[in-house]
Amino acid sequence: MKSCFDLIGDHPIFGFLEGLDSESSNKNVKKQRPPGASSIDSEFRKRCTGCDACMAACPVNIIMIEDLTLRHPVIYPEEAPCIHCEGYPCIQSCPTGALDLINGINLRE
Numbered sequence: 001m002k003s004c005f006d007l008i009g010d011h012p013i014f015g016f017l018e019g020l021d022s023e024s025s026n027k028n029v030k031k032q033r034p035p036g037a038s039s040i041d042s043e044f045r046k047r048c049t050g051c052d053a054c055m056a057a058c059p060v061n062i063i064m065i066e067d068l069t070l071r072h073p074v075i076y077p078e079e080a081p082c083i084h085c086e087g088y089p090c091i092q093s094c095p096t097g098a099l100d101l102i103n104g105i106n107l108r109e
Helices: 004-009 012-023 041-047 053-057 089-093
Strands: 063-065 073-075
Touching: 053 063, 053 089
Parallel strands: none
Antiparallel strands: 063 073
């Protein structure tokens, strides 16, 4: 009988994450900040605490973590593009204003 850890190990997200690890050294991997991020990346990075609220709120699970230490959110649009959900739950969940409707709903490079 398989344990719950054996079942988790078969989950497709692990293959996807391993693929991102190998691609992270490739400078051609396109990534974007979630909707509502400031167009000035340093401003976004100052506000984002890495709480993962936007990632947890994303109903289609496309927001990933760019760096495991800082935990800033990122979207890999060529793998899984943002579909701009109604009400933008990712923006609504951000407690620090790093994602904010005032910045618009555009994805930021």
